[in-house]
Amino acid sequence: MPRTDDSTPHDSTPPAPPRRSDATRAAILDAARERFATDGYERATIRAIARDARIDPSMVMRYYGNKEGLFAAAVTVDLELPDLTALPREEAGRALVTHFLDMWEENDVLTALLRVGATNRAGAERMQGIFRDQVLPVARQVCPDPEQAPARAALAATQLLGLALTRYVLRFPPTVALPRGEVVAWLAPTLQRYLTAPSP
Amino acid sequence: MPRTDDSTPHDSTPPAPPRRSDATRAAILDAARERFATDGYERATIRAIARDARIDPSMVMRYYGNKEGLFAAAVTVDLELPDLTALPREEAGRALVTHFLDMWEENDVLTALLRVGATNRAGAERMQGIFRDQVLPVARQVCPDPEQAPARAALAATQLLGLALTRYVLRFPPTVALPRGEVVAWLAPTLQRYLTAPSP
DNA sequence: TGTGTAGGCCAACAAGTGTTGACGCGCTCG
DNA sequence: CGAGCGCGTCAACACTTGTTGGCCTACACA
Known part of the structure; x- marks a missing residue:
């Protein structure tokens, strides 16, 4: 069975020999991402x-084994979350909202993952993994009590994913019409509170 | 073609003659709701x-025409939103959160609709209709400036749907583990702010 | 009691799915 | 120059899907 890795930067082990079919592989992944994003x-x-x-x-099939393998290869998410310790603590909320908006608007992998996660158990588990491995650690950086980090990160996730859902997937007209600046102004305080305010 | 209505309370026109097959029709709708909720x-x-x-x-097929008709008949949503004018204005947020939690926990139609809305254009449009016809009017009751009602209702929807998504569909463990009381305590101020606070 | 009709099942259809294996071309290296 | 292999296509498979029409049964009403 052929290798199923692609040219994403987090490769490991051998330095990946260039193959004549790299263009085709990339075309497949591009098409797959777009289809998964629009169709589920x-x-x-x-x-x-x-x-x-x-x-x-x-x-x-030859390059990715089966449909599951194609999905796994096409939808790899690195949120590239910023280092919140480098910022004044009171700017964490704003930094997260702006970063998420950037990510969602340039990348349809995120839309694909959300659409698939809503109907597919494997997709949902993939999202859980991203939350655990990428979001939680960042939350730990700013949460006052690290023991509360999971709950606080979870609250932040509800707000951010809710925004993504209504704006990029369900496309509620008033949410889509909301200017980016207003979204930031409204959501930043919410995230700031979820992450750093004392428990209510 | 046979009628496709069911026994939901918002029937109109004739008083709906009882049919011998009502039990079967209801069994179909029950099964459909459950399947749509778990599988999309x-x-x-x-x-x-x-x-x-x-x-x-x-x-x-005989009773509901085709799969679309079955979905339309099985998934009819009445959020039964409370009359917010009957409450002190500062309790609107809390009232909405508790009501939404009740609704989501007793009713898998909502889960079905969210799962379908994420991958199906018709499902997404159905959700837009519910937002427009049921959520927006309630937001108008408490928004200071009625012109801002759509944007404010949209913000509230991002938070509430994000909660539903992570808790009942994606099942993020920390979100599922969050006790109901804590969810209310954290989200109520958010909704209160989105609906009634002055624009940031 | 006879009859029409509604309720229900069975078998089949065309279309579309993921997946497989055989086959041919052309580049690359000995 | 010739052999091997990577790249790509074609045709087919087994299966599932939504959907259809015919047939039988049993109830309700004359």
């Missing part, structure tokens, strides 16, 4: 993805 | 729903 897991068919990438569906 | 639209197959209801798949 079930309706993003391998045939449609292959058509978008202008290759035969069997290539997808 | 695509993976909730008519065959599986029929098996749950212990009838033949063709019955579903």
Whole structure:
């Protein structure tokens, strides 16, 4: 069975020999990300993805094993969360909101993951992993009591994912119409409170 | 083509003659709600729903026309939002959070709708309709400036739907573990601020 | 009691799914 | 120059999906 890794920067072990098919592999991943983002897991068919990438569906199988493997290879998320210890503590909320908005607007992997996570158990578990490995550690940086970090990070996640859901997936008109600056102004204090304010 | 209405209370026109097949129709709708809630639209197959209801798949077609019709009949949402004018204005946030938690915990129609809305355009439009027809009017009751009601209601929706998403769909462990009282204590001030505080 | 009709099941359909294996071209290296 | 292998296509598989039409049964009403 061929390797299923791609050219994402977090590769390990061998320095990855360049292959003649790298362009095709990348085209498949691009098409897959877009289809997963707009259609969700079930309706993003391998045939449609292959058509978008202008290759035969069997290539997808050869390079990524099966549909699950394709999803795993196409949807890898690095939130690139900032180091909150480098900021004044009272700016954590604002920094998180702006960073999340940036991420969601430039990257449809996040939309893909949210759409898939809502209907697919594997997708939901993937999101749990991202929360645990990427969001929680950042929350620990600013939470007063580290024991409360999971609960506080979870609260922050409800607000941020709720924003993403209504703005980028469900597309509620008033949420979409909200200017970016207003979103930041409203949500930053909420996140700041969830992360740093004393328990109510 | 047979009627596709069910026994929901908002029927209109004729007083709905009782049919011998009412029990079957109800069993189909029950099974459909559960399947849509756990599997989403695509993976909730008519065959599986029929098996749950212990009838033949063709019955579903006869009574509800097609899968879309079944979804429309099975997933009708009435949020039963309280009349906020009857409360002191500063309790609106708390009232909304407690009411939403009640609704989500007793009713898997809401989970079904959220799962479907995330991957299905018709589902998303249905949610937009509920927001417009049920949430917005309530927001108008408490918003200082009615012109700001859509934006404020949208902000409230991000927080409430984000809670529902992480707690009942994605099932983030720390969000699920959060005691109901703590959820209310943390979210009520947020909603209160979104709905009634002066613009930031 | 006879009959029409509503309720229900069975079998089949066309279309689309993920997945597999055989086959051919063309580059690369000996 | 020739052999090998990576890249890609074609055709088919087994299966599931939504959907349809025919047939049988049993109830309700004449």
